[in-house]
Amino acid sequence: MILLVDAGNSRIKWGEFEAGQWRHKDAVPTSDLALLAERWQRLSPAWIFVSNVVGGELVELVERTFPAGTRQYWLTPKAEAFSLRNRYTMPDSLGPDRYAAMLAARQHGFGHVVVASLGTALTVDALTAEGEFLGGMILPGYRTMLRSIEQATRGVRAGLGQWAAFPTNTSDAVETGIVSALVGAIEAQRGRLQAHVGAEAAALLTGGDAALIKPHLRGPVTLVEDLVLEGLLWVAKEGGAAGA
Structure with a gap:
């Protein structure tokens, strides 16, 4: 199973993707990381793909919640990757949520x-x-x-x-x-x-x-609901993550 996470300013949303389909989606307030940890206790992902604007607290929670061998990919915008050219003066300073949403827009054929x-x-x-x-x-x-x-x-x-x-x-x-x-x-x-x-x-x-x-x-x-999760899923597929 692949866990895809959109950690935003107000809510942290995630989706569980397995065998070519979404198995479950959910969300909690960003302010309630304890609830998030509780919800994630039952999960055993092989991969985690994350768009994170929350900061280091989420990184620490992921490290505490999942086994050390769980593979992780924290999305960082690049100048050119995944069929998108990023004209930001400092490409990696673009919000990963905005980057993922644009990647999804490309895949939707706009x-x-x-x-x-x-x-x-x-x-x-x-x-x-x-x-x-x-x-x-x-x-x-x-x-x-x-x-x-x-x-x-x-x-x-x-x-x-x-x-x-x-x-x-x-x-x-x-x-x-x-x-x-x-x-x-x-x-x-x-x-x-x-x-x-x-x-x-x-x-x-x-x-x-x-x-x-x-x-x-x-x-x-x-x-399109959950556009950031859709962008993360495409990154997972491009990277050959098992199950995507």
Whole structure:
């Protein structure tokens, strides 16, 4: 069995892949590593593939939980690998979650595409049909914006509103403003990519708040859950991990 792990800022998600199919997927809050260790006690993976933005705590947990002979692969972005050219000034400083999501986008057969991950942060990365990652941007995600405006203002209760074309109450105004900001960032990046390549670009969404934003986007839009795990699985297959 192969254990694939997407350790993000808010949640740690994992999938168990064996005999050509997903056997089980699960997630715990990133803040609860004790629960994660408990859930992983029953597992006996031959390989572990990890995208980690949590830091050393997860490394230590893996070392404590699994036998010393368990093979591990901690994804580190490279300048050129897995059919993707990474134009980051320092290629290995790109978040491994963003890197894995773009690898998955390549395997899903998208041409020119912006890959938008909507979690604690919104990341929007521009990827050409030829596999060149041109660059991307990071801004606060939906729930981060909600918390921020609630903490920075008096009398505003965020998270209770609905999107409206012309909001007539404060809660709806906050909801509409945040959704519009996130949609605007994605569409702006898509517009820049289209201008750069001279062709239409799709939008590929993933992350916990992707379903909330998808209806507000124009043009070709696809939502793929667990895109980071899909990218890790492709890395495992490319590396010849048994069971992938």
